[in-house]
Amino acid sequence: MNKRWILKDPASPEIIQKLSAELNISAVLAGTLAQRGVKDFEEARYFFRPNELHLHDPFLMKDMEKAINRINAAISANEKILIYGDYDVDGTTSVALVYSFFKKLHSNIDYYIPDRYKEGYGISLQGIDYAAQNGFSLIIALDCGIKSVDKVDYANSLGVDFIICDHHLPGNELPAAVALLDPKRPDCDYPYKELSGCGIGFKLIQAYAEVHGLPFESVAEYLDLVAISIACDIVHVTGENRVLANLGLKKINESPCIGVKMLMEVAGKNCDYSISDVVFLLGPRINAAGRIDDAKHAVELLIACHEHEAREKGDMINLHNVERKGHDQQITDQALSIIESDEELIARKTTVVFNENWHKGVIGIVASRLTEKYYRPTVVLTRSNGHVAGSARSVVGFDLYEALCGCSDLLIQFGGHKYAAGLTMEPEKVPAFMAKFEEVVGATIPDELLVQQIVIDAEIDFSDIDSKFFRILNQFAPFGPENMAPVFLTKNVYVSGAASLVGTNHVKMFVMQPGGPSFSCIAFNQGHLLPQLKNGVPFDICYVIEENIWREQRSIQLNIKGIRFN
Known part of the structure; x- marks a missing residue:
């Protein structure tokens, strides 16, 4: 899927110069900091050194x-x-x-x-x-x-x-x-x-x-x-x-409660948790309790006072997560088959799929996967207690909740956020909802929002990246919505040595810029570009700078989000 590359507007030169001087950091880092609303030394101290004194009354x-x-x-x-x-x-x-x-x-x-x-x-x-x-x-x-x-x-x-x-x-x-x-x-x-x-x-x-x-x-x-x-x-x-x-x-990394500690153990990672690790390792396991069995098991784990009790609950929740993955994969495959066999569905600006036998507990995950695949507002529906229940997901910039308000005459109830929502309707209303949701979204969504975007913080050269740059960049964490890991653009780079395929569809390679250093890179789900990644062929990359740990050795790695050939 082609993606739009969007370069953020730079901060004012005056603020960049002021931050660079006051904090003794490069203009690139000062500009990236300013884009996050930091304008002076005091705001930078609050940003880089958050503590309990910063909590509101x-x-x-x-x-x-x-x-x-x-x-x-x-x-x-x-x-x-x-x-x-x-x-x-x-x-x-x-x-x-x-x-x-x-x-x-x-x-x-x-x-x-x-x-x-x-x-x-x-x-x-x-x-x-x-x-x-x-x-x-x-x-x-x-x-x-x-x-x-x-x-x-x-x-x-x-x-x-x-x-x-x-x-x-x-x-x-x-x-x-x-x-x-x-x-x-x-x-x-x-x-x-x-x-x-x-x-x-x-x-x-x-x-x-x-x-x-x-x-x-x-x-x-x-x-x-x-x-x-x-x-x-x-x-x-x-x-x-x-x-x-x-x-x-x-606290997670130094002294988690017994329940969280057990959850970390069954997830297979005991330390150095980031926000991303929490989202992908801990969150699905906690959610699996309610999706597959009873969410009370998650609470029992999190309030546990004894390790043997927590271990029993942690193992149970982990098994539920394995079962959840099976339902998730099966339903995703079935949903993709429905879409791919229907030209009318493929041509739409929305995705709405329904199967009365799908497991209600995982339809939200499936909606997210379909949104990743086709990048458009998506609703996955199934039967539940005599009604049809649905889980909806949106694309960046489009208010899903408002779109559902436009369909409210067909719904028993709905609720949620701009990007995720749940809904319930009578079974006979499903065809009308599919048509109305397409009509409402089609009338309000700009075409550019249907193309996934990569938002780039700044264009830099590889020579800008050194140990000090990386150390300070790490202090921008924890990352998440409205404070995502900075994405950088570097133009006219070349493969150094040979690019190779790892896993099912990932590219591993070293990339260099003439006159500058080379960096180890990983490009997830971009294996289709491997034939074009040859020595002597220039291309542009946008990427996040990460730390790679391999056999207890730490090094800087570029996680490539996009590759564009000149």
């Missing part, structure tokens, strides 16, 4: 005082408290964090994760009934609830109070909860809006700790869970999230 979040007062009252009166959260990574880490913290202070507490297949996403009537029937008078809902107006009214009618901790966009009406913590509510002045659901949970326990004079260490022990949620929920790695992710990754 939790009481800046609207309703935080109400939330803490209600929790205080519940603990004083020995009320039963139920910690409620969604079944994905953000939800399960949120529940593990808040439950573990308050369990040390209040024994009359339990948690509840809705069943993905029987109850669906968010707050359920079954969950509220469970609370009422078992004497819980307070529910703390995490990573969900902001749109549950009717459900909260129902809980209130049963004498069950709600504290909602959510990070999704609210609707026109807010639920009648005792407290509603969500930086995205229009009347909340909290200075950072992009916290994960687990991040909101962390602010809750941070506020409680401050009121009761507990040391920061009493909440810092859960930062590994916060980092996992930030990585896997694909929220911005900027501002307060960047501080939390940095502190959380440090």
